[in-house]
Amino acid sequence: MGRIVLEKVKKSFGDVTVIPPLDLEINDGEFVVFVGPSGCGKSTLLRLIAGLEDVSGGKIEIDGNDATFIPPAKRGLAMVFQSYALYPHMTVRKNIAFPLRMAKLDQAEIDRRVNNAAEVLNLSDYIDRRPGQLSGGQRQRVAIGRAIVREPAAFLFDEPLSNLDAALRVGMRLEISELHKRLKTTMIYVTHDQVEAMTMADKIVVLRAGNIEQVGSPLELYRAPKNLFVAGFIGSPKMNFIEGEEAAKHGAHTIGIRPEHIEVSGDKGAWSGVVGVSEHLGSDTFFHIHETGLAETITVRADGEVDFKHGDRIHLTPREDVIHKFDANGLRIE
Amino acid sequence: MATQHSRSAARLMMAPAVVLLLGWMLVPLTLTLFFSFKKYLPMRGDSLERGLDWVGFDNYVRFLGSSSFWPSVQATLVIVGGVLAITVILGIFLALLLDQPFWGQGIVRILVIAPFFVMPTVSALVWKNMFMDPINGILAHLWRFFGAEPVSWLSDASVQSIILIVSWQWLPFATLILLTAIQSLDSEQLEAAEMDGAPPVKRFFYIILPHLGRAITIVILIQTIFLLSIFAEIFVTTGGAFGTRTLTYLIFQRVIDSQNIGLGSAGGVYAIILANIVAIFLMRIVGKNLDQ
Ligand SMILES: Nc1ncnc2c1ncn2[C@@H]1O[C@H](COP(=O)(O)OP(=O)(O)OP(=O)(O)O)[C@@H](O)[C@H]1O
Ligand SMILES: [Mg+2]
Numbered sequence: 176m177g178r179i180v181l182e183k184v185k186k187s188f189g190d191v192t193v194i195p196p197l198d199l200e201i202n203d204g205e206f207v208v209f210v211g212p213s214g215c216g217k218s219t220l221l222r223l224i225a226g227l228e229d230v231s232g233g234k235i236e237i238d239g240n241d242a243t244f245i246p247p248a249k250r251g252l253a254m255v256f257q258s259y260a261l262y263p264h265m266t267v268r269k270n271i272a273f274p275l276r277m278a279k280l281d282q283a284e285i286d287r288r289v290n291n292a293a294e295v296l297n298l299s300d301y302i303d304r305r306p307g308q309l310s311g312g313q314r315q316r317v318a319i320g321r322a323i324v325r326e327p328a329a330f331l332f333d334e335p336l337s338n339l340d341a342a343l344r345v346g347m348r349l350e351i352s353e354l355h356k357r358l359k360t361t362m363i364y365v366t367h368d369q370v371e372a373m374t375m376a377d378k379i380v381v382l383r384a385g386n387i388e389q390v391g392s393p394l395e396l397y398r399a400p401k402n403l404f405v406a407g408f409i410g411s412p413k414m415n416f417i418e419g420e421e422a423a424k425h426g427a428h429t430i431g432i433r434p435e436h437i438e439v440s441g442d443k444g445a446w447s448g449v450v451g452v453s454e455h456l457g458s459d460t461f462f463h464i465h466e467t468g469l470a471e472t473i474t475v476r477a478d479g480e481v482d483f484k485h486g487d488r489i490h491l492t493p494r495e496d497v498i499h500k501f502d503a504n505g506l507r508i509e
Numbered sequence: 510m511a512t513q514h515s516r517s518a519a520r521l522m523m524a525p526a527v528v529l530l531l532g533w534m535l536v537p538l539t540l541t542l543f544f545s546f547k548k549y550l551p552m553r554g555d556s557l558e559r560g561l562d563w564v565g566f567d568n569y570v571r572f573l574g575s576s577s578f579w580p581s582v583q584a585t586l587v588i589v590g591g592v593l594a595i596t597v598i599l600g601i602f603l604a605l606l607l608d609q610p611f612w613g614q615g616i617v618r619i620l621v622i623a624p625f626f627v628m629p630t631v632s633a634l635v636w637k638n639m640f641m642d643p644i645n646g647i648l649a650h651l652w653r654f655f656g657a658e659p660v661s662w663l664s665d666a667s668v669q670s671i672i673l674i675v676s677w678q679w680l681p682f683a684t685l686i687l688l689t690a691i692q693s694l695d696s697e698q699l700e701a702a703e704m705d706g707a708p709p710v711k712r713f714f715y716i717i718l719p720h721l722g723r724a725i726t727i728v729i730l731i732q733t734i735f736l737l738s739i740f741a742e743i744f745v746t747t748g749g750a751f752g753t754r755t756l757t758y759l760i761f762q763r764v765i766d767s768q769n770i771g772l773g774s775a776g777g778v779y780a781i782i783l784a785n786i787v788a789i790f791l792m793r794i795v796g797k798n799l800d801q
Contacts, residue, residue, distance in 0.1 A: 227700050248706035260701035264719040273715070274705035321705070 176238045177329035177361030178203045179224060184233035186219055186385075193219050194385040196233060201329075201363065201378075206355050209365045210372040210408065211382035217365045220382070221331050224363065225254050238328060248277075253322035254331040257338065259314045261306040261321075268293075268302045271320045278325075292320040295354075312343045319354070329361035336371065348375060369409055373397070381405050403505040406431045412461055412476075414499070417469045427500035427508055434461060434476040436494045441483070444490025448473060450483045464491065538781075545569065545774035552768040561771075568775035577759055582783065584668065585755040589736045589787075591672035592679060593729055599676075600683030600728065601721065605713075607684070608691045618688075625681040629741040636674045637663060637746045667751035674742050679735075683728045690724035691717065733791060737784050756780050 179201040186194040193216045201207050209217045222228045224235060226247035235243045242250050253274075261270050271292055275285045293299045296316045306314055315335060322330055332351070336344045352375050355362050366372055372379050373393045381388040381396065381404070389401045393409075400406035406414050414431045422430045438444065439462065448467035453460055457479050464473045475491060483489055500508040545568055547561035555561055572578060607618060624632065640646050641662035649659035662670045694717065702712045738757050747753045749762060760780060764773030 225704060227703070247700075247704045248708075252704070254701065254704050256697045256701060258695060258697050260695065260697035262698060262702070262716060262719075264722070273702070273707075277706035277711065321701075325705075 176203055177201075177327075178236075178238055179329060179361065179363075180236040181224070182234040182236070184220075184223060184235060185231045186216075186223055186228065187231045192231075192385070194223070197385070197387055199380065199387065199390070201361060204359045204361055206352075206362045206364065206375060206377045207380060208372040208376035208378070209363065209380050209382055210367060210369055211388075212408075213367060215382045216385040217367070217382055218333055219385075221254075221333055221363060221365050225252055225331050226250050227254075251328040252331055253325050253327035253329075254333070255315075255318045255322050255335045257334045259306070259318040259338075261314055261317055263306050266303050266305055267298060267309070267317050267320075270306065270317055271298075271324055274321060274325045288324045289320075292324045295323070296320050296350075311339050312347060315339065315347060316350075319351070323354070323358070327360065329363060332362065332364040334365055334367070336366070337368075344371075351375065369411060373409070379409070381408060399507065400431075400499065401507050403429065403431070403501050406499055406501070406507075412474045415470060415473045417473075419469075421469050422500075425498060425500055428503040429501040429505070431499035431501065432493045433497070434474040436497045437473070437475040438492040438494070439475050439477045439481060439483075440490045440492065441487075442490065444492040446473075446491040446493075447488060448491065450485055450487045450489060453483065453485070455479070462489075464489070467491070541774045541777045543774075544770050545778050547771050549770040549774075550768060551770065564771065568771045569778070572763070572772055572775045572779060577754060578779075580752065581754050581756045581759040584752060585737065585757070585783070586787075587668060588672055588675065588739070588753075588755060589733060591668075592675045592736055593732060595672065595676040596679045596683040596732065597725055597728060599680055600687050601718075601725075603680070603684045604687035604691050605717075607688050621684055622681045624678055625685075627678070629678060629739070630745055632678055633674050633742040633745045636670075636677070641670060663746050664751050667747050667753045671742060671746065671753050674746070675736065675739055678742075679732055683732070686724050686728050687721060690721050694720050730788075730791060733787060734784075737780075737787065756783060 179199075181197060181199040183196040183198060184194065185192070185196045197220075209220060211217050219228065223230055226242070226245065230243060233243075234241060237250055237252070262273065265273065268289055271289045272285050275288060280288075289302075290299075293302050296319060298313070298316055298320055301309060301313065306317065309317065315338075318335070335351070336347050339347060348371060351362075351364075355375075364371075364375060376393055378390060379393055379396055380390050383404055389396060389405045391399075396405060396409045400409060403416065407416070410433055412434050414433050415437075416429050416431050418429050422428060446467050446469060448464035451463040451465045451472070453462045459479055460477050460481055462475050462477060462483060464475060465471070467473050473491065502508055544561075546563060546565065548564045548567070549555050549561050603621065607614070607621065611617075627635075638646070640648050643649050643659050643661040646659075646662075648662065652659045660666060698716055698720075699712055702716050707715060739755070740757050740761065743749055743753050743755065743758050744761075749758045754762070756776065757780065760773050760776040763769050763776055
């Protein structure tokens with residue numbers, strides 16, 4: 176079980192309100208990702224759920240019980256920290272066993288669970304080493320191991336992959352998703368990397384300055400962002416925003432069109448512009464187009480084979496069915 | 510410090526310091542060794558110009574055979590051990606307190622360091638006259654206020670009193686080192702332990718104390734070096750009476766009071782041996798903390 180409900184949860188540090196009253200429901204077994212720019216209160220929200228910070232108002236319910244004033248250890252949640260927070264003087268085995276020892280389980284049960292976790296996470300080879308003798312990825316796995324042996328109601332991850340290199344990050348991302356599929360336990364995952372958010376989440380919560388901008392599945396957010404902020408935040412490269420005359424033609428204050436929804440052609444199209452920087456990724460090429468008269472830069476995605484040179488004048492055609500329209504307040508128009 | 514070149518450069522640059530330190534150490538050490546094998550009683554007319562008589566191990570045998578030798582070793586170890594225990598335990602406690610956020614933190618931290626800046630002679634005199642005086646000391650007044658008989662601290666509880674005075678001087682040092690160590694503890698580790706279900710006392714024993722291991726080692730090693738040779742505190746309070754005659758003080762008495770430089774030097778060599786035994790012992794117990 177791991178259903179978490181936040182009701183009007185609020186957090187201020189002194190005079191500064193970091194989280195204005197906020198409601199959120201997380202269902203049992205869901206993989207929920209909090210995304211948002213740096214400083215928007217993702218970690219704070221996670222720490223409120225964990226009980227490491229006291230709420231300034233509102234109510235936190237875990238599995239139907241009011242957990243607002245329950246100390247962190249009693250909430251049945253496990254957290255994986257960005258810095259891993261392993262105990263440096265204990266071996267991997269002792270680190271993983273620590274929560275079980277604190278819970279006064281008998282030694283046979285502790286051994287069984289630790290060995291089990293070590294096997295699941297491929298930690299068996301260095302179970303007697305100390306954290307200082309492990310690589311970043313291995314440490315991360317130990318931290319996850321320490322969390323899973325407790326069999327918590329939910330896992331909380333605070334940017335667990337941000338200290339890893341790119342290749343390892345992709346690997347760990349898959350491992351965590353795999354773990355979720357197997358354990359079917361609720362997971363709340365904080366990141367500012369929208370690729371992690373898109374690939375892992377059942378449900379994404381987009382935060383800005385402590386406010387929830389939109390909650391939905393990755394594809395819902397991609398297909399129907401509620402406002403300009405979400406539209407700009409989800410999707411990579413960022414959506415192009417066009418204001419003025421061109422937007423007015425669609426009956427909107429601003430229109431948004433994703434780079435992958437624009438056709439590029441050398442001879443004909445609705446808009447035209449001059450190629451600036453091109454980023455060749457092999458499979459795809461991203462062109463940054465200037466002098467379109469629409470916006471400063473328009474980013475478009477083309478096939479990896481397409482080759483335009485810096486300074487070429489090319490033509491663009493947006494796919495009409497996937498143009499997003501926003502009003503003067505930045506809200507989506509259906 | 511990896512390449513051949515940087516290693517030899519490092520050696521070259523360290524050389525003057527090493528030579529100087531070696532000289533600093535070797536000259537007095539050689540002189541002490543030299544005198545310890547000589548009969549050297551200046552009041553009886555011995556002097557360097559006239560040449561000193563070689564007496565072999567006589568001085569060593571006499572120093573060891575004296576009835577005050579073993580009690581002095583014991584007094585030394587008791588005082589060092591007592592001060593170490595008090596400063597480390599209280600130091601951890603104070604460091605934990607000072608690490609908490611409270612109003613006026615900056616001032617309090619400076620006040621805590623203050624005793625360290627008071628010269629040993631001065632602080633011992635202050636303790637002797639202001640606190641421990643059996644007639645007019647603050648403690649005597651306090652005792653009388655509660656209807657008790659004032660204690661003559663420096664004669665009836667002399668060793669304890671010395672330990673108290675010296676601990677008062679060294680507590681700031683221990684506190685300071687331990688405080689910086691506590692501050693360097695990653696707060697996420699404590700939070701992780703909290704989430705893992707460790708109550709505050711267990712967090713202290715499982716997380717904070719192991720983290721402090723290295724700092725405690727440093728405090729113990731440095732303090733031991735200085736505490737083995739405390740002198741001023743004893744000189745101005747008990748003058749070595751009432752069981753407070755440490756090895757250092759005994760050597761002082763042999764050289765200055767009895768004017769027997771040879772005997773004192775032999776005592777000095779014993780002191781070196783004692784210091785090394787203590788050092789090896791300490792390294793065994795706590796030194797392994799250093800190479801984690
Ligand atoms: N203990 C604190 N005291 C005062 N302000 C705080 C405290 N902790 C966080 N804040 C403030 O709250 C805001 C949100 O912080 P938080 O750590 O939740 O951001 P975040 O979304 O996790 O950012 P990042 O992606 O950089 O980790 C920030 O503006 C931060 O300055
Ligand atoms: Mg954060």
